[in-house]
Amino acid sequence: MTAPAPAPPATEFDVVIVGAGLSGIDAAYHLQTRCPDLRYAIFEARGAIGGTWDLFRYPGVRSDSDMHTLGFPFRPWRDRKTIAAGNDIREYIEDTAKLFGIDRHIRFDHRIVAAEWSSADARWTLRCQAEGGDHLVRCRFLFMGSGYYDYAGGHAPQFDGQESFAGRIVHPQQWPADLAVSGKRIAVIGSGATAVTLVPALAERGAQVTMVQRSPSYIVAHPSQDALADRLYRWLPVAAAGRLARWKNVAMGLAAFQFSRAWPKRMRAFILKGTHAALPQMADVDRHFTPSYDPWDQRLCLVPDADLFRVLNDGSAAIVTDTIRRFTPEGVELESGAQVAADVIVTATGLKLHLMGGVAITVDGVPFAAQDQIIYRGMMVSGVPNLVFAMGYTNASWTLKIDLVSRRMCRVLDHMRRRGYAYCVPAAPGAAIERRPLLDFSSGYVQRAEAQLPGQGSRSPWRLRQNYFLDYAAFRFGRLEDGVLQFRKATNHDRDRKAAE
Template sequence: MAILVEPELDVAIIGAGLSGIDAAWHLQRRCPDRRYAIFEARDAIGGTWDLFRYPGVRSDSDMHTLGFPFRPWRGDKAIADGSDIRDYIEDTARSFGIDRHIRFRHRIVRAEWSSQTARWTLTVEVDGAVSTVTCRFLFMGCGYYDYASGHAPDFPGRADFAGRIVHPQHWPKDLDVAGRRVAVIGSGATAVTLVPALAARGAQVTMVQRSPSHIVSQPSRDRVAHLLYRLLPEPVAGRLARWKSAALGLAAFQFARRFPRRMEAFILNGVRRELPDLPDVDRHFTPRYDPWDQRLCLVPDADLFAALRDGSASIRTDAIRRFTPTGIELASGGHVDADIIVTATGLKLHLLGGIALTIDGTPFVPADHLIYRGMMASGVPNMVLALGYTNASWTLKIDLVARRMCRMLNHMRRHGYDICLPAPPGPDVERRPLLDFSSGYVTRAASITPAQGSRTPWRLHQNYFLDYMTLGFGKIGDGVLRFARTGDASARG
């Protein structure tokens, strides 16, 4: 297959998921004369929402905030099925002509920055062929999950199990669970999604969790949003629905941070109301961590609790000692009989999609850098990172970042600059973990991710409304972001 892209671009976007499509829309609208292309390593639009095909896969936040603000979500469900989200992303790309800029099966394996030319040189692999493309600016919209594999602990006795072991990230198309005993290992968003979905397909499901998660039931249909769309023009209704959902989410997060015990009691009381007859309900649904130390698990229309009530699913809270030929032996001595074991044990972080970056010949080591305004790495020129919120919908932050990137590009053109980069902070800025989360996928990757700082603009606020003002209207030349022309000895603000 030939390389279907100009040898030189203004902007190269990596990834054709939510982030890449959002960035492309803003480029077309705000920087219409810039040449851009989207490089997608896979053969489909959708990113994560095309990759994950396990039963019941759905959004873990409402679609009025996960959807694009320039094309409001109009589906009936606010907590939407993965296939509907994938169709929505594909349809958006087609509607705005973005799909014509996507280069499928184009995997970027290396990106090399040269200050002499103020260009990135991208090494592209396409069906075994290798070529190069240069660009002035790089938008990394590939997220931070490893698409090749998920986290898979090496359980003792794994080879002894006589049945089938499946990781949700690579769900087999031919797997029939009807009439089978299925053990789902895990307690996070994937596990609580899989359990009711597998039960609905006729499986007898046991959720095996080492420790519980905070689980909250939420209606799949947003009645307020539906009312807004009936009464108001679509653009106005979409904007109000988005701001309403963002405000409620932020309020819940702030309440949980300030009053963790009260939030914990509120969540647990909700579970008790759903499962009044379940033995040991507190043991199965009281986590070791405070609410929002890890992301809350949403269950639409209480589907998980319904499966537990009708007996098609059960829950065991215990450590796993080993796999046996017929299931899972627990640390307490109990046994979970299973024909199929699903290891919903989490994801792996894989920053920059595994692309090897060099800056003037020096390899980019993520852990050596701090993140500027949640969108650029200190000392790295002409590169924007798409990093969404941990306490809200991914797209809320990505859309602000894409807007800011376009403002930067237009600022550079007006003033004749070729290079922009955040100057590294001084010693007075304390380094802190990039993601203030205790989730396993975060703690496992702490040594390979950039850090955030103790104060603005290096601090990640996880606050959409604050970022809306600072990213959307804050001054571009803030004294930290430096600009230069090709050949300048140093960047200047």
């Protein structure tokens, strides 16, 4: 009997980054800049750079925040359009990776499916699926930059009579390249950022669009160009102009958020005043654009240059607010009895949260149960050593928080190197810390996943703050050995193993 072939040796890295989107590229830049002696690799499950901005290909896909804050601070966004199209963002991420040589560290079509931590070895062992078969990778530190939602598919509720619809049903996350929309009647189900993006884009491509929403969202028109940023780039060097434009937009965004929290009725009135002014001919504006919740209980929807209001005004799009009773062969029947005729139905019904890319994590043989843990500084998880995960702000651009996390990770790695530490782990908080939901948001995609998410605490460092200025000070200058993040030296077993190597 022939003995089985031995398993291939594990590949060793200091740091493994999972995901080659905004988070992964940002982390890689800081690693090679601030910790140049460390060997790192990026493992990307798909075949391209870009993450979200490579996955989403539906018409009109664009940023839902300005690119001066969504872009990388080390490579300022220079296009005049600051609410940018998805393909422009994808090219920007790709160009950034090439410019700094980060692309040479990416292993495409390599999916990390399991991660096992050993305190005795002070190492992660990762199981990777690739075209040549499964293999193992080992690393000291793991950065999960794979986002927060399931790339395999979005939330797609089943409607009564769905199988009877004679046309095509499409979810934006899997937009078919062969779908021609000109001359078609299209019903877009939803009221969030994806829906308000799709409606004007489809109308501009010659479709007759009806936005079908169960309940409204706050929709705010925003210029697609930043006039002050344009002037700053004319007057100042690129780096200085980029920093000022970034800080200006951070300050304005945070001010609007804090105003909403302090005076929600005033903010509601301010937003609705703008909506009425943008839709002077529409009857029932309040019915279609007044949510049941306060501003920033869910994310505001930005519409650049009022494009959604424009297509509603010119009649190429319509909006109805009602509950769907069922699908029919001809379209959608509402609870009111009204019919929405459609050749295509787009279910812009949201995302499915998928923390850490669905990687199966174990710590010293014990499976990681996210719902039993609490996050530390919005970047690590109690009881899980040498792991940082990327999760951006809900009230501001994703990259603002990710860049702070990446910088602090490098501070931690450098501190460990200088002090001879093998690993660090946030100690579990005591009973005095009140556990709260991770995301203080009423959005459906958050509520559906709440039971599977880690929690946050009632005070720092367990509290997830939605304030860039406070986080900037804490992440850049705060103590690393704060009494919660525990640093450990290598065990004798680990020292012996390293000496043998």
